[in-house]
Amino acid sequence: MNTDREGRILPRWEGAAPLDVVIGVMAFLAALALGASLVAERMAEGWRAGLAAGLTVQILPPAEGASPQWEKEADSVVAVLSTTGGIAKAQALSDADTRKLVEPWLGAGALVKELPLPRLVDATVAPGAAVDLPLLVRRLKQAAPDAIVDDHARWIQRLQRAADTVMWTSWGVLGLIALATAAAVTFATRAGLAANQDIVALLHQMGARASFIADAFEWHYLASALSASATGAAAAGVLFVAAGSLQVMGVEPVPFLPLLTLSPAELAWLVAVPACSGLIALATARLSVLAALGRIY
Amino acid sequence: MLRFENVGMRYGAGAEVLRDVTFRLEPGSFTFLTGASGAGKTTLLKLMFLQEPPTRGLISLFGCDLATARRSQFPALRRRIGVVFQDFRLLNHLSAFDNVALPLRLAGRQREDYSHDVEELLGWVGLAERLHAKPATLSGGEQQRVAIARAVVARPDLLLADEPTGNVDADIAQRLVRLFEELNRLGTTVLIATHDRSLLDRTRAKEVRLVDGHLVEMRAQRP
Numbered sequence: 001m002n003t004d005r006e007g008r009i010l011p012r013w014e015g016a017a018p019l020d021v022v023i024g025v026m027a028f029l030a031a032l033a034l035g036a037s038l039v040a041e042r043m044a045e046g047w048r049a050g051l052a053a054g055l056t057v058q059i060l061p062p063a064e065g066a067s068p069q070w071e072k073e074a075d076s077v078v079a080v081l082s083t084t085g086g087i088a089k090a091q092a093l094s095d096a097d098t099r100k101l102v103e104p105w106l107g108a109g110a111l112v113k114e115l116p117l118p119r120l121v122d123a124t125v126a127p128g129a130a131v132d133l134p135l136l137v138r139r140l141k142q143a144a145p146d147a148i149v150d151d152h153a154r155w156i157q158r159l160q161r162a163a164d165t166v167m168w169t170s171w172g173v174l175g176l177i178a179l180a181t182a183a184a185v186t187f188a189t190r191a192g193l194a195a196n197q198d199i200v201a202l203l204h205q206m207g208a209r210a211s212f213i214a215d216a217f218e219w220h221y222l223a224s225a226l227s228a229s230a231t232g233a234a235a236a237g238v239l240f241v242a243a244g245s246l247q248v249m250g251v252e253p254v255p256f257l258p259l260l261t262l263s264p265a266e267l268a269w270l271v272a273v274p275a276c277s278g279l280i281a282l283a284t285a286r287l288s289v290l291a292a293l294g295r296i297y
Numbered sequence: 298m299l300r301f302e303n304v305g306m307r308y309g310a311g312a313e314v315l316r317d318v319t320f321r322l323e324p325g326s327f328t329f330l331t332g333a334s335g336a337g338k339t340t341l342l343k344l345m346f347l348q349e350p351p352t353r354g355l356i357s358l359f360g361c362d363l364a365t366a367r368r369s370q371f372p373a374l375r376r377r378i379g380v381v382f383q384d385f386r387l388l389n390h391l392s393a394f395d396n397v398a399l400p401l402r403l404a405g406r407q408r409e410d411y412s413h414d415v416e417e418l419l420g421w422v423g424l425a426e427r428l429h430a431k432p433a434t435l436s437g438g439e440q441q442r443v444a445i446a447r448a449v450v451a452r453p454d455l456l457l458a459d460e461p462t463g464n465v466d467a468d469i470a471q472r473l474v475r476l477f478e479e480l481n482r483l484g485t486t487v488l489i490a491t492h493d494r495s496l497l498d499r500t501r502a503k504e505v506r507l508v509d510g511h512l513v514e515m516r517a518q519r520p
Binding site for chain 2: 008009010011198199202203204205206207208209210212297
């Protein structure tokens with residue numbers, strides 16, 4: 001219907017360039033927010049999975065120096081854990097390894113060397129397996145009276161709350177930006193329609209059906225919003241790919257924080273931004289034209 | 298074809314522009330509508346081509362009472378009317394050819410089907426060399442001829458023209474009147490609003506005149 005050969009019913013770019021820029025920028029921000037939300041969700045899942053997949057057994061040092069009995073308890077704990085259902089692997093950390101763990105907070109001075117540290121046994125839970133914790137605690141108490149089991153429940157709870165907060169915050173920000181993008185697309189479409197009001201009136205006067213006019217407008221604004229928002233989303237995609245390239249270029253990632261890069265599957269989600277923008281423009285154009293036609297005789 | 302009974306029209310709370318207008322256009326008739334500036338000729342035409350509803354009275358078009366007709370019937374009624382607007386109302390982003398072809402596109406015809414007709418008509422109104430020119434590059438007279446070609450291209454049942462020769466010289470005006478007469482001979486009912494009395498003198502058409510909002514028959518159509 002609106003081929004170039006026939007001459008388009010609506011002028012292609014008249015007055016639309018600044019609005020296309022607005023749509024493009026909002027789509028860029030929406031795509032960034034969407035990408036950040038995907039990264040945040042992945043990070044939260046990683047935290048949960050990492051903590052839930054393990055448990056730690058501490059064997060507290062005796063009040064006065066190390067004793068042979070205390071040293072043996074670590075081996076007993078490993079033996080108990082190795083025969084516990086759901087535990088894939090159990091390994092006692094050496095004294096040196098334990099001291100390395102506290103080094104970032106307490107340093108490596110002489111004082112730390114004299115500090116009595118517990119022996120740690122790190123156990124990995126098999127994926128999808130459940131460990132009968134009360135039974136394990138009872139067995140460990142018999143094998144090693146000084147052992148304390150830490151199933152990370154306290155940490156998991158806190159981290160889960162933190163992860164949920166990060167995730168919902170990022171989805172909330174995405175929701176707000178999506179709302180602003182939808183408003184920008186709606187505004188741009190309505191402004192375009194207002195600028196072309198005389199064309200609507202003329203076509204109506206010449207006997208064009210409402211559906212013919214609505215079709216002409218909705219396809220026009222769909223194409224316009226699609227091209228502008230696809231440009232914005234593509235720019236955001238390039239940014240995420242570039243963030244991934246930083247590691248390749250030797251920039252070290254920040255500990256505890258994920259890389260702001262997206263996997264190919266996550267990048268594909270960015271297509272949703274122009275798709276939604278296009279649909280909003282299409283629906284706005286159709287409803288606005290039909291409403292405008294309803295107001296004239 | 299077209300019947301007005303006691304039609305009145307006012308804009309907002311203003312005075313009535315048209316008062317108790319009663320007349321009918323017979324099928325195949327050729328009528329000139331005259332009157333002083335501001336007499337209400339354009340308003341009367343707007344009622345005829347369904348741009349405005351009357352404030353009171355009855356209008357019947359192609360046998361359809363507009364007061365009781367469904368809105369969904371209006372597009373089909375409008376497609377049977379060709380209108381030459383006083384301000385042309387051409388689409389500036391379309392060429393002369395595409396502007397003229399617009400009513401045919403709205404009727405669902407394909408370019409291959411109407412291309413020859415449109416070119417021939419533009420040739421008839423003296424624009425054979427300006428087929429692809431945009432309205433902005435055309436003179437006032439050329440734009441008026443494109444507007445006339447657009448109004449007649451679909452061979453409407455009713456042609457309404459508001460000052461269709463206001464911007465052209467006498468030769469072109471004569472040529473355009475011949476076009477209207479030719480269309481009339483083919484069965485189109487024609488009504489032309491004009492100030493140009495020389496147009497009336499060259500035809501045998503009926504003349505109705507708007508005086509103080511009332512329509513008065515000044516001259517019957519001559520055989």
